[in-house]
Amino acid sequence: MSAPDTVPYGIPLEREHPFDPPAAVMALHRGAEMRRMRYHPNGELGWLVTSHRLARKVLADTRFSSRLGSPIQAPVPMPGFEAYADFEGDFPVTPGMFIEMDPPDHTRLRRKLTGVFTVKRMKQLEPRIAQHVDDRLDALAAGPRPADLVREFAVPVPSMMICELLGVPYERRERFEADTAAIFTLDAGAEAKGEAVNRLYAFLGELAAAKRETPTDDVLSDLAADPDLADEEVAGLAVLLLVAGHETTAKMLALGALALLEHRDQWDLLRERPELTAGAVEELLRYLSIIHTGLIRQVKADFEFEGHRLKAREYVTVSVQTANRDEAHFTEPDELDVTGDGRGHLTFGHGVHQCLGQQLARMEMRIAFSRLVARFPGLRPAVPLDEVPLVTGQNFYGVAELPVTW
Amino acid sequence: MKRIIADAEQCMSSGMCALTAPDHFDQDDEDGRVVLLAEEAEDGDGDVADAVRLCPAAALRLEPA
Numbered sequence: 001m002s003a004p005d006t007v008p009y010g011i012p013l014e015r016e017h018p019f020d021p022p023a024a025v026m027a028l029h030r031g032a033e034m035r036r037m038r039y040h041p042n043g044e045l046g047w048l049v050t051s052h053r054l055a056r057k058v059l060a061d062t063r064f065s066s067r068l069g070s071p072i073q074a075p076v077p078m079p080g081f082e083a084y085a086d087f088e089g090d091f092p093v094t095p096g097m098f099i100e101m102d103p104p105d106h107t108r109l110r111r112k113l114t115g116v117f118t119v120k121r122m123k124q125l126e127p128r129i130a131q132h133v134d135d136r137l138d139a140l141a142a143g144p145r146p147a148d149l150v151r152e153f154a155v156p157v158p159s160m161m162i163c164e165l166l167g168v169p170y171e172r173r174e175r176f177e178a179d180t181a182a183i184f185t186l187d188a189g190a191e192a193k194g195e196a197v198n199r200l201y202a203f204l205g206e207l208a209a210a211k212r213e214t215p216t217d218d219v220l221s222d223l224a225a226d227p228d229l230a231d232e233e234v235a236g237l238a239v240l241l242l243v244a245g246h247e248t249t250a251k252m253l254a255l256g257a258l259a260l261l262e263h264r265d266q267w268d269l270l271r272e273r274p275e276l277t278a279g280a281v282e283e284l285l286r287y288l289s290i291i292h293t294g295l296i297r298q299v300k301a302d303f304e305f306e307g308h309r310l311k312a313r314e315y316v317t318v319s320v321q322t323a324n325r326d327e328a329h330f331t332e333p334d335e336l337d338v339t340g341d342g343r344g345h346l347t348f349g350h351g352v353h354q355c356l357g358q359q360l361a362r363m364e365m366r367i368a369f370s371r372l373v374a375r376f377p378g379l380r381p382a383v384p385l386d387e388v389p390l391v392t393g394q395n396f397y398g399v400a401e402l403p404v405t406w
Numbered sequence: 407m408k409r410i411i412a413d414a415e416q417c418m419s420s421g422m423c424a425l426t427a428p429d430h431f432d433q434d435d436e437d438g439r440v441v442l443l444a445e446e447a448e449d450g451d452g453d454v455a456d457a458v459r460l461c462p463a464a465a466l467r468l469e470p471a
Contacts, residue, residue, distance in 0.1 A: 060464060107418075114419030114438035119428075343426075343460060352418045354462035359421045 008048070009038040011075045011294060011317065013392045018385065018399070019259055019288065020334070021321040025050075029322035034306060039073035039315055041082045046073060046315035047308070048294075052326035052346070054306060055318045059351040063305075064297035064316055066353060067093075067102050075317040076293050080189030094197070096229075096236020099244075099353060106352065112226065113237065113356060116165070116219055122359040125165070129367045132160045137375045146382035149402040153372070154254035155246070158364055162245030165360075166238060167211060167218025168204070175203045180243045184395045186293070197239070204242065205235035241357070248290065249361045251391075251398030253368050256284040258388065258402055259336055260369070261381055266338050271373040280338035281365045286345035287336045289321035292397040295349055320346045379406045407471035408447050410454065412440045416465035426460055427453035446471055 012024045020026075028035065029050035037048035049058050058064050069090035072081055094100060098109035115121075136153050143152065159177075163170040179196035182188045188196075208224040208231070215221040219241070223234045260267040270280055294317040299310045310316075324345045325333040331340070348355035355361070372379070381388065382403035389400040410430060412423075419438030423431035430453070432441040447454040447468065458466045
């Protein structure tokens with residue numbers, strides 16, 4: 001047993017190197033697969049799981065709930081939430097937000113969308129994705145150098161695609177971009193986050209009502225026409241798709257491009273052998289693990305797990321970034337190798353909550369990376385690596401800007 | 407030969423099987439749940455073994471045929 005003062009207080013987010021998890025988190029992982037951790041804001045005791053083996057086990061075990069509740073806890077500082085510390089019970093359900101639910105509520109809502117994101121449907125979207133990618137690359141080629149790859153490429157490609165799929169006019173992106181950022185910004189504060197969520201529900205609720213009157217060929221029209229879904233649920237499902245559908249992939253595209261540019265041999269390999277692309281995408285997802293704050297569950301009722309006595313309402317954080325660098329599961333996990341097998345990474349999670357949109361994300365990344373290296377073989381960062389601004393204060397890790405030239 | 411067992415009730419439509427071993431697995435057009443294209447797999451079929459390993463919902467298993 002550790003002495004109380006050796007129990008870590010949350011997960012450190014600041015990195016020594018842009019591509020590697022913080023050294024302090026890796027040290028925790030090497031020390032134990034699972035350990036006690038104190039949670040923000042009040043130092044409640046919970047758990048941290050860092051190995052690939054136990055991460056998979058926890059995420060597949062329904063005794064760990066996604067339906068979170070009091071006491072208010074987070075593995076990273078969340079300023080503004082202290083005021084809610086005396087709240088008791090489960091947090092109110094946000095309608096439609098099935099990532100915060102357990103089966104069978106989760107299952108009922110998720111199955112409304114699973115037909116949309118099949119491997120087959122994503123293959124049918126390939127030409128549309130390729131069109132968006134090529135349009136952005138054309139604009140990049142015609143524009144000034146250096147250019148910011150985040151703003152010109154990584155953000156618009158997935159954003160345009162999820163808008164098109166969902167049926168949200170991309171021209172109205174000012175209605176969702178800032179609010180999405182607020183939701184994922186760790187220190188935005190409880191009030192600002194709540195207001196952002198409310199505005200998004202209002203925006204997508206209005207849009208859904210219009211589509212119920214005049215349906216178009218898109219997911220929001222289908223959801224709006226479903227008699228089994230309440231209006232608030234339709235809005236919630238749409239909010240979930242919209243916010244999860246572009247922030248994540250955008251972060252991966254920019255950070256992935258930077259990782260390939262800084263491992264020039266890997267960039268060249270991908271350019272010379274496009275057939276490596278699918279594997280390269282899995283390897284980048286594994287190596288970069290943008291879900292740096294981890295995946296959070298809450299113990300439903302007391303039980304014994306891996307020799308630990310877990311108590312009801314204790315929080316458990318599954319550290320994806322250490323699981324993806326676990327030597328017990330991956331060969332040479334600290335190397336980026338696009339010819340290796342990155343499959344089995346936990347970047348999309350595991351268990352019943354595994355990412356709904358993962359096949360869309362894969363397709364977008366495959367097309368984006370393969371066309372980027374083909375169209376701009378001589379692309380290079382316009383600033384040294386230590387001058388690329390990193391985003392550590394959001395739920396998804398990445399770069400804020402990526403100045404490139406060619 | 408191995409028999410492929412797929413539990414559509416457990417399935418969460420991640421698509422990992424259809425992605426990994428497309429000769430053996432497909433997804434239902436309506437809800438994305440697993441559809442078997444073949445009942446059996448060769449003993450050394452790495453793709454099918456990978457599909458079973460990568461299924462997030464533990465909905466797939468192999469049994470001696």
